Structures are given as C-alpha cells and as structure tokens.
Amino acid sequence: MSELSIQNLSMRFDLPNGSSVQALKDVSLDLKSGELMSVLGPSGCGKTTLLNIVAGFLAPTEGRIVLNGHEVKGPAAERGMVFQQGALFEWMSVRDNVGFGPTMKGMARAEKRQVVDHLLDVTGLGAFKEKAVYELSGGMQQRVALARCLANDPDVILMDEPLGALDALTREKMQGLVLKLWKETGKTIILITHSVEEALLLGERLVVMAPRPGRVHREYRLPFADIGVDQDLREVKKLAEFGDRREEILSMIWDMEEEIMGRTEGAGA
Amino acid sequence: MIPFLIYVAIFLLSFAVVRGGLRRYFTRRDFTSLKTVTFGDESAVRPDRAASVISVLTIFLLWGAFTGSKWVPVHAPGPFLGDTSFTYTAEAADGSRDDAVVHARVFRLGETVEAPVVAPGAGFAKDDVVTVAAWRSALIRADANDTLTRKDGARVVAIDGQPIAPGGAVITDAGRVAMTPKGTLNYAPPKGMQMEPIWLPPPEAVVSRVGEIAREGYQNFTLWQHLGWSLYRVVAGFLLGALVGIPLGYAMGLSDWFRGWFDPIVEFMRPVPPLALIPLVIIWAGIGESGKIILLFLAALWIMTIAARAGVSGVRISKVHAAYSLGASKWQVLRYVIVPNSLPEIFTGARVAMGVCWGTVVAAELVAAEKGAGMMIMVASRFQLTDIVIMGIILIGIIGYGIDILMRMGEKWLVPWKGKG
Numbered sequence: 001m002s003e004l005s006i007q008n009l010s011m012r013f014d015l016p017n018g019s020s021v022q023a024l025k026d027v028s029l030d031l032k033s034g035e036l037m038s039v040l041g042p043s044g045c046g047k048t049t050l051l052n053i054v055a056g057f058l059a060p061t062e063g064r065i066v067l068n069g070h071e072v073k074g075p076a077a078e079r080g081m082v083f084q085q086g087a088l089f090e091w092m093s094v095r096d097n098v099g100f101g102p103t104m105k106g107m108a109r110a111e112k113r114q115v116v117d118h119l120l121d122v123t124g125l126g127a128f129k130e131k132a133v134y135e136l137s138g139g140m141q142q143r144v145a146l147a148r149c150l151a152n153d154p155d156v157i158l159m160d161e162p163l164g165a166l167d168a169l170t171r172e173k174m175q176g177l178v179l180k181l182w183k184e185t186g187k188t189i190i191l192i193t194h195s196v197e198e199a200l201l202l203g204e205r206l207v208v209m210a211p212r213p214g215r216v217h218r219e220y221r222l223p224f225a226d227i228g229v230d231q232d233l234r235e236v237k238k239l240a241e242f243g244d245r246r247e248e249i250l251s252m253i254w255d256m257e258e259e260i261m262g263r264t265e266g267a268g269a
Numbered sequence: 270m271i272p273f274l275i276y277v278a279i280f281l282l283s284f285a286v287v288r289g290g291l292r293r294y295f296t297r298r299d300f301t302s303l304k305t306v307t308f309g310d311e312s313a314v315r316p317d318r319a320a321s322v323i324s325v326l327t328i329f330l331l332w333g334a335f336t337g338s339k340w341v342p343v344h345a346p347g348p349f350l351g352d353t354s355f356t357y358t359a360e361a362a363d364g365s366r367d368d369a370v371v372h373a374r375v376f377r378l379g380e381t382v383e384a385p386v387v388a389p390g391a392g393f394a395k396d397d398v399v400t401v402a403a404w405r406s407a408l409i410r411a412d413a414n415d416t417l418t419r420k421d422g423a424r425v426v427a428i429d430g431q432p433i434a435p436g437g438a439v440i441t442d443a444g445r446v447a448m449t450p451k452g453t454l455n456y457a458p459p460k461g462m463q464m465e466p467i468w469l470p471p472p473e474a475v476v477s478r479v480g481e482i483a484r485e486g487y488q489n490f491t492l493w494q495h496l497g498w499s500l501y502r503v504v505a506g507f508l509l510g511a512l513v514g515i516p517l518g519y520a521m522g523l524s525d526w527f528r529g530w531f532d533p534i535v536e537f538m539r540p541v542p543p544l545a546l547i548p549l550v551i552i553w554a555g556i557g558e559s560g561k562i563i564l565l566f567l568a569a570l571w572i573m574t575i576a577a578r579a580g581v582s583g584v585r586i587s588k589v590h591a592a593y594s595l596g597a598s599k600w601q602v603l604r605y606v607i608v609p610n611s612l613p614e615i616f617t618g619a620r621v622a623m624g625v626c627w628g629t630v631v632a633a634e635l636v637a638a639e640k641g642a643g644m645m646i647m648v649a650s651r652f653q654l655t656d657i658v659i660m661g662i663i664l665i666g667i668i669g670y671g672i673d674i675l676m677r678m679g680e681k682w683l684v685p686w687k688g689k690g
Binding site: 055056057074075076077079080081084086087088089090091100101103104105132134148149152154158 | 585587588590591592593594595596597598601605606609610612684685686689
C-alpha cells in the first residue's frame, strides 16, 4: 500500500536582489496509507511550497519525497491534485473533465464511462454530466475537481485549499463530502487550509507550520475526522474538546503572525 | 461648412425629438433602464438604435441633398441654369463710354446647347452671346465684335456699373465676372451649393454604377472577379501566416530557446506597417499574385505569432499542473490544455489579422494590380469616375465589416468558453 515519506525537505532559492529565501527547512513527515493530514500555518510558512514539492512541480534543494519506495521526481498520476479554483478545463463538459485522467491513460471507452458515471453520482453531479463547467456554481465546480482527481485512482491526493474560495454554507457541505470520500476510498490525503476549523474537522493528523524558515511547528492527532464521518459536522464543532483545540491553535497562529508583524516593523524602522 | 452645420443641427434636433418626446412611448423596462447612474457606467450605455437609424439616414439625406439626387425630396440650391445677362461698360480711347449686354446661356454639362440670338444693339460696344456649362466658366472677348476694339484703345471699365480693372473681379447677379491681365472677361455663373458629380456623384449614380459593373465588368474583369481576387489574396495570405505564425507562437511560448531566438525578430517586425513592405516585396517578387500573397503573409504572420504566444502565456498554471498530475504527457498537455486554452486569443488575433490583411490588400492593389477592389478604384480615379471610386469604397467597407462579423460568429461557435475560465 501507499506509504508517503517526506524526508528532511529544505528549499532555498535566490532572489533577483541577491538575497536568498529559505522557504522550507528540514521538514520531515511520514504518512501511512489512508491517512488524512491537514496542514495549517500563517501565510508564508511554505505549506503550498511543500505541497508543490510533493506533487512534483518543484524540486527541493535538500531532502526527498519517497512514495511506495521510489523517489518523486516530477508530477505523475499517482499523486492527484485538487486546486483552489480555476483548474478545470472550461472547454470540456463536466463528464470530459472527470474523464480526463482515464483518457490520458487510454482507458477503454466503456470502462471510462462507468468510472466517470459512478464518480459523478457519488459527488452528486449526476444531473450535470453534459453541462459546461463554467455553467456550474463554485461548489459544484469543486465537486468536479474532486471527482476528476478520484477518477484517476491516485495513491495520494493533495488538496491546496480546495474549499478556500467557497461561501460558508457550501464549504460546510463540501467538508462533509471530503470526509465521506476519504472514508469510502481510503485515500491518503494531504489538505492545506487557512481555516483552523476545517483543519481540525478534516485532519486525522494536523500539522501546524511556522514561517521563516518554513518548518513543522507542532503536530496533533485528532479524533474529530473519525467522529465526523457518521455525525453532523456542526455537532462535532460543538464538542468542548473541539473548542479547546481551536482556541489553542488559533492563538498559536496569532502569535506567529504577531511575531512576523513585529519583525517586519523592526526591519522597517 | 453649411453641410456640417446642418449635420450638427439634425444631430441636436433628432436628439431633442427622440429623447424628449417619442422615447416616452417606447421605454424599455429592463434592469438597466432602472439604473440611475449611467454617466460613467459603461455597461449602462447601450447604443440608441433610433440614433443609429437617423445617423445613417442623415448621411444619405445630406449626400442626396447636396448632389441633387432624385431620391431625396429636399435639395440644396443647385447651379444656375438658363439664360441670364450682365452689362459691361467699354471706354474708348477718347474717353467716351458705351454699355453693351452679354447674354449668357448656362446649360447642364453633356446637354446640347444653342447660343441665343440677339441684336447687336447701338453704340460702339455691341452685345455679346456666350454659352457656359454649369460649374464651369467661359472667356468672353467682349470687344471682339465691337466697333472699337482693344487695338483701338478701347477697354472694359465696369460690369453692371461696378468698376473693374485687369486682374480684378466683380460679383453680379448673373455670377462672377473676372478680368484677365489682358482685358478678357472670364464669366462663371453661380455654382449654387450642390456638389458637381465629378466631386461627388448622387447616390443613384453610384447604385446604377454598381448594377452596370456587376453586369458588364470593369477593366476586363467582372465586379465579382475583382472582389473575389482581393478576398482570395487575403484568405491565402492569412492562412499561410496563421499556418506558420501559430506554431511559431506556440514554440515561443513553450521553449526558452525559441523565445530568445525569435523575440528580437518578432518585436522588430511587429511595428513595421505592412504597407512599408510593399516596395520591397515588389522588388523581390514583382507585382503578380505571389508578391501580394507574400505581403499578406507577412502582415498576418506577426499578428498570429503574437496571438499564439499570448495564448500560451495566458494558460493558468494550475490547469497545466492539474493536467500533469492527472498523468498527461507533454504532448497531451499541449493538445488538451494549451491549444484549447489559447484558442480565444488566437481568434482575437485572427480577427485583427484579417482586418489588417484586408486593408493591406487594397493598398497593395492601389499600387499595382491587374484586378482587385483596390485596382478598380485606382483606375477609376485616374479617369475621374468618382461614382466607381465611391462604389469601390462602399463595397470594400461592407466586405471588411462582413469578414469581421463572420469571424465573430465563428468565435462564438468554436470557443464558447471564451472569458469563462
């Protein structure tokens, strides 16, 4: 089964003005198959960089990513990606978007149809199969993005703030969908988010990253994802433990932001 | 000046009538009509179609009124036609004076005219007769039939009582009378305010010319051949330009080396107007078909290259990343993501390129061609066939507009996702 290992990842690059940026420093994480890990942190903490390295879009300056015993060198179908928005192919129908991965693999037409139809039904898009994606609402579009990713049956799914652009109500619905899909498919998922609540609700594991240089600050194991699978997410949010965790992490991130502000103000003075 | 003032007056008057009075009965009740802020809200500014109709009608009205068109009920005063006369006063060498009358008959150019018959009258100055075409002038040697001519020292000193000297001129009721340095009179009847057909023919002359040339052709080719050849050159040149330019633009958008290699060439050639290349193309390829197609190829090439390059750079990186992480190869990313994503840009470029090509082909045909829309109006202008020139300009405009409409329809049909990404 899939075993994702992020080993001593560092990334450093030069800026045009001669200085250099340490985007990541010595990040190591191991994910077991079927784990859902959410990553949280103030802006500039390198969480998106980390995800892009795991996806294979960026090369680290040190360290490596190992998936199922082989090193990651570039993007591949084994690591599916769900973007915040605007990554759908608007020249294709919903059905063709979802069937994109199978088409690239050259899957037989009948088999592809079966896979796509199944996923469209699971994600609640059954009625919109032949629509153009730009005719759908933002939430529907993210359903298409999830289905498109799952259609390829990747080992790991990387989500870069997939629900960040949605309104609060749609977001809540989609969080339920993500949990449901995770349970049903048993995929390994890394989810990057800005929302502390979302990170707590969905993450079996939660990694809080700190900025400058980007590094792992704190790690949690959380029960809420498992509770939320068979419960209303709003009930989960009412749990006392959930509230405590939320306050704890919020103030942690708050402190980091304060520190950044102080540092830039100090540099400016 | 007067036509322009009339134009402005119609503009203001129709505005007052339509917006002040009639509009009340045809108000739209859509959402935009409820907007109170329209000054500055571009989306609330919709073309008033009544204004468009009046605008076009006004142009034809003014055109007709100032050319004496049969299609238009009102006319600007035309040139004087018929008989008129003015008096000249001759002074003999001894200082004695005598008046005589010049009888002028003004006729329409192209009609036959008979000179009026008049009695010579008394005194040493005798009455004269002259025929002159409208908008033209005639020289009158008033003393030629007089008893005392300029050889005897007689000279004309006044016209209708107004004194005149050699080199001077007077305006009379019969028109303008000027005197040459040698003492000959030059008579021009009143021109009115209408345009002479040689400057601007009336609309019906242009229309009948379209019919005539459509039936009989012009300069050995039918009208459709002239227009067809121009279109053929545009389409051939544009297709060649697109065929080379689009792959080149893709290459420039996808590879550092291609970008670096062709950037200076494209950036240099882009601002060179295709018309500036006509002399060089004629030197290299002559004035035949190949020269024209090379010119149009060059006109379309850079536009299409830049459009394709912009199309590639306009692809959102997340789409490309998504395609790669869905297992697409480079070739598949090109075929399924980059090409469809760049189509809207390429269509915009194609519209611009077709417009530029159409303008360039007409200009190239003006310079040298055996057939084509531009050649037709160039040759006609040499023979002062203004109606053909105007017909040609109108047809060139209609075709250019038609091309643009077709391209826009094609765009809507082929890239419905434009602007929706």
